[in-house]
Amino acid sequence: MFKNYIKIAFRNLFKNKVYSFINIFGLAVGIAVCALIALYVQNEWSYDEFHENSENIYRVWAEETLQDGRVILNTSTPFIVVETIKNNIPEVENITYLNRFSNVAGVPQNDQKISENVSIIHDDFFDIFDFKFVEGSRESVFNSPSSIVISESAAKRHFGEATALNQVLSLKIGEEFRDFTVDGVLEDAPANSSIRYELLIPEQYFEPIMGERSMRNWFNIFGPSYVTLKDGTDPEELTDKFADMMRAALGEEEYEMTKYKIGLQPLTDVHLNTDFPGNGSDPVYSYILSIIALLVLVIACVNFMTLSISRSTSRAKEVGVRKTIGAVREHLMYQFWGEALLMTIVAVILGLIFAELLLPFFNELSGTVLEFSFGWQNLAVLLGCSVIISLIAGIYPALILSGFRPTQVLKGRLSQSSEKGSFNKVMVVFQFTLSIALIIGTFTIREQLAFVQQKNLGFQKEQILTFNSGFVNTPNAGIDNVFASSLSRKQILESELLGLSGIQQIATSSFTPVQTRGWFNVSFPNEQNQAQPFHANIVDENFIPTLGIEILNGRNFSEENASDKERAIIVNQAFVDYFNLEDPIGKRIPGPNFLDHEIIGVVNNFHYESLHSPIEPLVLTQKGQIVFSGINNMNLRNSAAPKYTVKLTTDDLQATIAGIRDVWEDVAPGIPFDYSFVDEALDSQYRQEQRLSKIVTSASLLTVLIAGLGLFGLASLMVVRRTKEIGVRKVLGASSSNILLLINKEFTLLIGLSFLIATPIAWFAMKEWLKDFAYSIELGIGLFLLAGIATLVLSWLVVSFQSIKATLINPVDSLKSE
Amino acid sequence: MIKLRNIDRYIDKRLQRNFILKGIDLDIAEGDFVSIMGPSGAGTSTLLNIIGFLDDANEGEYFFLDEPVHGLNEKQKSEYHRSYIGFVFQAYHLIDELTVYENIEMPLLYRKVKGSQRKSMVADMLDRFNIVAKKDLFPNQLSGGQQQLVGVARALIGSPKLILADEPTGNLHSDQSKEIMQIFKKLNQEDGVTIIQVTHSDEMASYGDRIINLQDGAVTENNPYEEE
Known part of the structure; x- marks a missing residue:
């Protein structure tokens, strides 16, 4: 019997090539889309689960309440939290920070240095996480202060195919380069790891890099911290202990004022929980994709249904004959469903081939690096899926077909009853909707x-190049001093570069329009103690002309006017509107504590953040202290290290950039020339x-x-x-x-x-x-x-x-x- | 074998009831060869469908081998289809996707006959109707007469006690028609199979030993030629 069904199914498949093609191809496309998206979603939902101990790993969060009542939740933690937890919470088994910052690194005998991300970690890092050692072992690493552990891809960057173990790598620590010996190479973190690393160095380097004060400060946050708990500990039970710990650490008064809280978030929750700030992804994205995949599949199933029903007249005779010979309805239902199943299985196989072929394209679309892996488990899942799809697509036609009465169909009196016709119409409307x-x-x-x-963003974005000045803000040097250093380097650059053709102007600023997540995002309390927010940027007198920003009122900073460097600010129109300044020239920022200053100009509104955000009040100044003196809160989402912006007027970009690179290597040897074009960088924000x-x-x-x-x-x-x-x-x-x-x-x-x-x-x-x-x-x-x-x-x-x-x-x- | 008592079959229209069959009383004994005749629309096919369990009467009683048919459910009816009744149709109604061999084999599959036994049964049947050479052809590769031979072979393979044939020769020319009728005659006489056929042709009807005339849903003449 079964053989007979299969035979009929196959013969029907080949006899009606057009319908078989539409059905199978449509289903296969639907299945391919589903397979790809399932792969993506599975990857999203399995983040960080590959650690053997993943259930027991937690990320530390810190929460403080500002004076104006705003609550700030952070998953970046102060350095001191690790030591404090270690000393006070006996339930914690292991704890580490992962304080990541950018640095330059290279092989000492080689002049070339590469920008690298370096993370300062605690020794426990290797006990908490299961990243595998490619070279070296858990026992061999971090036994000396000059130890460094690097990722496989970092090893390849610096040492090529040679063994990295025991090689020397030089890193800039504070003001000077120091040599480290590689005593372990870790595999690159898998695609579904929220923890990334390139170079790992021991904790004693925190102080020379970040400064002594940062080590003790509870309000200065760096990177995430991770803990494992001893067996049988419920993180909820630790809430009170953390509160006691914070009370003791901060003192009663400060604790009451800031309501400083510490807590633990499961590691496996990190990637998709958008309540916590960080680089996770929004699960909505997964949902949208899943819905789209299902819709495509459903539309393919609908084709199957409508076509099967429309074709039912051609199968009606068979139904009638089989019934007169002694078939009962169940036999026929199994038969038609079996045909649907056969078609589905063919479609599944074809769909998986499509999916495999489309995977590189899909990876590009979704920005992932996914791979298919086939196992027995998957085979079972696929078979299950085939059964379900064939049920959805095949059951209604099977019901209709098996219900034909032989007396009607054998006399050729079968007509499309209006009920079936309207089913098809509903389905067509559904598909086209x-x-x-x-x-x-x-x-x-x-x-x-x-x-x-x-x-029009309000500034010129074409042919504008930006790159880092090489000076970074350190805890010991003030921001204005670092800016001054970058200004002197700019003057050297200018004297060399302006001679080259194609280079029009160079500006220095703390932020450039590429940094669209906000500049110095600051606020001061007004008389009613409400936060008055605005953005600020430290710039030189070239900034406004280089970017072609329009001055509506007053004037730009001027070198001839010596006092500009000390007390001049320029605001944007949004600032004037927000603070209701009539005749703004000569006015002040309306807060009491700002150093002596006056508004010398008003610029037209320009989009220094992405178009997701409205244009907010902005202050441009040559002296950051004017702004910092009067604010009580600052939020930084971008690096404020000084940068150069170069305006080009050239047809031969390659040659001009090569020219800048040559000059740069003379002016700032050892500092990488990593440039970006403003227009390209702006596109990437979307x-x-x-x-x-x-x-x-x-x-x-x-x-x-x-x-x-x-x-x-x-x-x-x-x-x-x-x-x-x-x-x-x-x-x-x-x-x-x-x-x-x-x-x-x-x-x-x-x-x-x-x-x-x-x-x-x-x-x-x-x-x-x-x-x-x-x-x-x-x-x-x-x-x-x-x-x-x-x-x-x-x-x-x-x-x-x-x-x-x-x-x-x-x-x-x-x-x-x- | 077949006992019909006061059978009514009607369709209700909005204001009136249209009778297709009205008050049919009929007895057919095992081994009869009956021809049902009547003009188009007289209810001949409907009567055949009711006898073959394909249609239900609205009123009246039907006993098949002394079993009341009006009390059977779908499953029991298909049991009878498998073991007792074979159908032959005017339009042959072979399954286009199956070969001659497979068409003939199909009823055996529903009766769950074992593979080896099936093979010999189908081979016998092919032999009997001289269509061994055609066994791997599909229906559309055969002439009408050959298709009807396959249809008869399919009806016979389950060794039914009753064959119901609805205008079996309606689409055939006369030589082919005679061939089919001779097969029926032989079956009836040698194997004792009861045969009921609907036909419009006196010649075809004469192969049977009893004729029932239907007019407007009622039996007008039972055995009109009996006296001859």
Whole structure:
């Protein structure tokens, strides 16, 4: 019996090649999308679970309450927290920090130094985490103060294919370079690790790098800290102990004022929990992707259903015969479901091949490095999925087909009952609603991204190059002193560079427009003790002209005016508006404690943050102390180390950059020349949106493709079903265009209905998405109409392909068959 | 074997009831060869469908081998289809995707006959109807008469006690029709199979030993030629 079913299934598969192709190809595409996205989601949800002890590893968080009542939660912790926890909480087994900062490193006998991320860790790091040693072992590392452990890829960067063990690597510690001996190489952290590392050095280097004061300060935070607890300890039970610890560490008064809290977050929770700040990813992203994958699959399943039902007339005779021979309904249901299963299995295999082929493309889309691994477990899952998909796609057709009564079908009196016809219509509307909604989404996202790229940001972004000055803010040198050092280096640079062709101007500033996550983000309390926020940047007199920022009122900083360096500030229009300054020139920042200063100019608003944020009040100054003296709170999300901005006017970028590099290597030997172009860097801030755009575009293309295939199949079946009707109409004098219209009208109405349903859904979804931007396009009717018309035109093409065939049939042939 | 008592079959329209069969009383004994005749729309096919359990009467009683059919459920009915009743259709109704061999074999699959036994049974049948050479062909590669031979072979393979044939020769030309009728005759006489056929042709009807005339859903003449 089973063999018989398989035989029939295969013969049907080959006999109706078009339908088999539509079904299998559509399902395979759906399955490929699902497989890829499942891989991505599985990776997202399995973050950090590869540590044997992952259930018992926690990340330390710290929370403090500011004077104005704002609560700041941080997963970067002060250095001192590790020692304090170690001394006070006996339940903690191991604890380490992972204080990461950028540094330059190189092989001592070699002049070339590379920018590297260096992390200061506690010895316990190797006991907490399960990163495998490629060279060396747990016992051999960190036995001497000059120990360094590096990642496999760092080893490759510095030593090539040679053994890294016992090689010497030089790092800048404080003001001078020091030699370290590699005594361990760790594998690179896997793709699903939230902990990343390149070079690891022992804790005693914290002081020379960060300064003595930072070691004891509870309000100066660096990197995350991780702990493991002793067996059987519930982290909840430690809450009180942490509170006691903080009370003792800070003293009663400060503890009450700051309400400083310490707590533990499970490591496996780190990646997807957006309540905590950090580099995790938003689980919404996973959800959106999963939904898209399921939608594509469902649309493919819908094709299967509608086509099977439309084709049911051709199987009806078989059903009738089998029933008269003694088959009961169950037999037939198993048979038809079995056919669906067979088709699904073929589709699954094909889908996995697609997925494997598309993986590199998908990795580029999602910014991941994923790989498929096949095991018995996966095979079981795949089989399970096949059964489920075939159930979804096959059960309704199986029910319909097995329900035919032999007396009707054997007499050839089977007509498409209106109930089945309306099922197909609902399904077509469902498919096209999704397709149109996705197309609208695609158009909107693309238009917004184009808007973002073309929007006038208020400064010139083309042909502007930025790079680090090489000076960093250290705890012992004041920010203004570091800035002054960078200014003197700029003067040397200027004298060399301005002679080169293609270089127009050089500016120095603490922040550049590339750093779109905000500049010095500061606030001062007003008389009502409300925080008055504004942003600030330390700049030289070239900053405004180099970036082409428009001065609305007053003047730029001037070298001729010596007092500008001491007491001049320039504000933006938003500042004037926010603080309601009439006639702003000569006014002050309206706070009591700021050093002596006055506003000498007002610049037009320009976007120094991404277009996600509105333009906030801004102060530009040559002396940071003017701002720092009057504020009570500062939030830094970008490095304030001085940077140079160079305005180019050249056609030969390569040569100009090579020229700058030459000069740079003379002026600042040993400091890497890592430059970026402002326009390129600005584009990359919308990477997440660009990714979403690519994904939605791909999804809508696939959906339209699959829905279009389904429509093609339905139209061809409809034409077959109505051959006789068309013949009669032609005999009665209908023209070809009448016939074309007749067939296309039915589908046009359905697509019109889909459009009406899709429009509000897409409108709400896109409105919600655009809320993420402070500056966005207006959702115009044109965009929606475009999507609707595009779908309509496409479906007309697809349907007409079939209906034209119908009009060409000679009525003599189509009527003879009866 | 078949006992119909006061069988009504009707369709309710909004205002009136359309009778397809009305008050049919009929007895058919085992071993009969009956031809049901009547103009189009007289209810001949419906009567055959009711006898073959494919349709249910609205009123009246039907006993098959003294079992009340009106009390059987779907499963029991298909048991009878497997073991007692074989159908032959005007349009042959072979399954297009199966070869001649597989079409004939199919009823055995539902009766869960073992593989080796199935092989010999199908081989016998192919032999009997002289279609061994055609066994791997598909229905659309055969002539109408050959297709109907396969249809008869399929009906016979389950060794049914009753064969129901709805205009079995309606699509065939006369030589082919005679061949099929001779097969029926032989089956009836040599194997004692009960045969009921619907036909419009007097010639075909004459192969049977009893004729039932239907007119507007009622039996008008039972055995009109008996006196001859």
